[in-house]
Amino acid sequence: MTNTLPSRKLKAGLGAKTHLGNLCFLLPTILLFSIVVLIPVIQGIPYSFTSWKSIVSTNHPYNGLANYKYLLGNKYFRMSLKVTFSFTLQYMFLSMLFGFGLALLIHKASSFNNVCRTIFFLPFTTSVTAGAIIWSYVYTDIYGTLTGLVSPLGLPNQIVPAMALMASWRDMGYAMLIFIAALQTVPKDYYEAATVEGANVWQQFIYITIPNIVPAFTTNVTLLLAWGLRTFDLPSVVAQNMQEGQTTAMYIYQSIFANNKASLGQAAAIILTIILIVLTQIVTRALRRLEVEA
Amino acid sequence: MEEKLHVYNPNTKTHRRKVRNERIRKLFVCLCVVVVLAPFYVAILYAFKPATEITSNRLAFTKNPTLENFRRVIFENPLFGIGLRNSLINTIPCVLILMACTSMAAWVLARFDHLRAYKILYAVLTLGLLVPFQCFVLPLYLNWYNAGLVSTNIGFIIARAGLQISISLTAITGFVKTVPRELEQAASIDGCNRFQLFWKIVFPLMTPINTTQLVLNTLFIWNDYSTAIILLREKESKTLTLAQIQYFNGKTTELNEAFAFFILAMIPILALYLSCQRYIISGITAGAVKG
């Protein structure tokens, strides 16, 4: 006991100096993040407990939890959540499917494959808004001309899948690169050994490929989940007047800025943030457990 | 011997099947390429069409392709020059600041990730990935206005760098964890202080991920719309992405010019992407997977 005490003190002393040095490394990032994200987020919380209407108004009386109670019981807010979830699921599914499929096709190094990778990542270099506008013409000019059918953006029961397809066209390249990266880390001798033992291609895929690239799934799921649940630019370009395409992020924006319900929108934003954090935590933890098992 | 001959004989069944499979794969990949590029075809179609030519077949390429739309964008739309200048002035410092800040922070956060305080700090800093922008845009704007930062390049640079931290930090921290500590330990025994250690030893080791992040961050910032439309109000401060949206605001008929603008705005970013694309893959390999 007497022996360990001084050494502990010593450690603590060294530690303090180290931590101070660390702080110097961290400070620019912390400062930047605080003034741009953290402080404004905290500043925004009190607004959600008031009945602030137009943001030009200086009058915002406290109204307790009224906004939250209203939102949780409200049909249209819940509908916007439903749209958001259904969009996110379809968008994640399509992006991962396309991304993984393409990665399997072109993950080996060759000049042909390299050119293809460049091309498949190309949509990611466009802005979401410009991409959305181009796609509205793809749906009328290409899809419409070839099939003679109504553009899915004009149909309430098809608008969400249509948006998911547009979004995954843009983001599948990103998912693909992450999958390619993971596929390249799978040791080649695993496959050789399996071939010797007589495993067919399908068995190799299930028992070697998949378990070795679970981390790539985690990365993709986390990223796409966050992007999907926050989606705003896309529906605000193509689904302005269609209830069936209104995401929660749009509901928030409309409430705060367009419809003079600033505090209600702020409360909706906080609810969405909480849902996002909880959901991402659950999903990531579940996937991490899979990683360990694999 | 017999066995080996069997494998390498180009006339065997297995070999022919392999060749055939390879052909099918390439054909299929080419098909995918066509599908992925189809939307760009629409943009090119409109951009090269004379403004007065409106045909009933919307898919056919124009018989009189013209560069007039491009000429008009470059020489007659003052927003193009302004936008290009601002996009460059905003994007370049922003990605450099991000690289300097996040690589320093990521190193510390990765090396001390066994300590609780650092874990919490990391969780907070990556929270930005999860908070919807609408949640804090109003206070952000008010603060920026009071600081005189609205419609300035410096204001946009700071805001955009701050918003980008979370996603960038995740990737770089993941990468640093894969870099062995031995080199650092050797250097610190040699009497390097921590700043020297970082800039001389660690930072160069981070080149692959930093290049990747440089390109990806450039994409995000160059294409940014939601932040720009809030923070950049005056004409002189608009970026290319903002300027191009003006064309699409429903009430305009200059669709051909709009797509010409879209293509022009993509060129710088495309050039950067094409020249750096091999680093992107290697960077993602190292960073994202272990994240």
Add this chain to the structure above:
Amino acid sequence: MKKLLSLVLALALVLSFTAFAAADEPAKITVFHYMVEGNKQAGLEAVEEAFKAANPDLNVEFENIAYSQGTDYWPQLETAIAAGDNPEIIMGNPGLYSSLIEEGFIKDLSDNEVIKALGLTSGDMGDVSYQGKWYAYPVDFKSWGVFYNTKIFAEQGIELPKTHTELLAVCQKLQDAGIAPWAQWYADGASVDIEMRPIVWTKALQNGDNDMFEKLMSGEKKVTDYPYFEEGLRVWGERMTGWARSDATSNKQTDANEVFISGQAAMLYQGTWDIGSIENAIAGSDFEYGFFLCPTDDSGSNPVLNVQVDQAFMVNQKAEQAELASKFMEFWLTDCMGLWSDKTNQPCITGATTENTPALLLSLLETKASGNTACYGDFTAPFSSAFTSAYRKALTAWAVYCCTGTEASGVSSVETCLSYMQELFDEEIAQAAL
């Protein structure tokens, strides 16, 4: 690497600071507006140049800030003002910007001699009033009706329809000849709204329901209390069902113009605000179009012209150059109306014309002067932006049902559309009470 990095960084920072550099400070008038059309922006700049030329002693500069009305205009304006960034001139009809008026930003123009001297009607001034006071300078007005392809009409031997039944017969005839009757653009909220107005506005004002919108917003009355909505939906439904093109519900304004101009459809239900854009698009081609007001019943009487002030500008009295801004607006209204009309193809509220004014505008001005009009300004209050967007959502669902047969939000008949509309209104009322 480090040196290079810091060098580039320093260079970029220096470059970005040049944005601050300013020479001798002129008086700056900031105009916040939603005229995204090229010819209107050019028109505004022309008026500004004329103002500078007429006042060489003033050192004045203009900053025009444009946003799309549907999505970004009000959000941008609102954040600017909330932060204390006060533009001098704000485009908009005051009824939609009541919070700005209530917070004391907008200058009261009730005693303005220049506006009084214009001799405008109550319907005109109603659009720029809020609770009986004038708050904006009206510049021009808009209406809506049917643009038709004269060549197709002549080839098919079609007379201009005088009644609703005749209009349906025209649609059928065109359809039978393999020509799509309508270029529609129901992805745009404005489109569904203007299809309803000839009935809703006209009938409500004829029956003295001037406070209709006010009562709907307060919840005192329901949409079913006013038969005009039901009639409007039914008549518009008959007009669009049966011959909708497959792009009807995904087209926006520009797309429909293109369909119409390329001869793929014979008629286009459109606002007069787009005459300028259509003229630009057909410049140099042999395309010809005509315009008629949409008949909505079988009486055969002359259809009533809907009138709504289009470009209107408020002066922000909390802005630095508010006085100068008023002076500019008054100069515009008195000396530049012809210039504005020629640049934009817009009919001026004062009826001003030049030798260049096209026949279509002359006939609109003539109809307006005849008094056979239904003016939005004669309603006691307009729909707020929240109610407008709710209203348009319900109408869009109706358009989608009629054009594609797809049921959205339970809308599959006039009755279900009205109940969906009321549901959305109730939602707004409940939120306002929070």
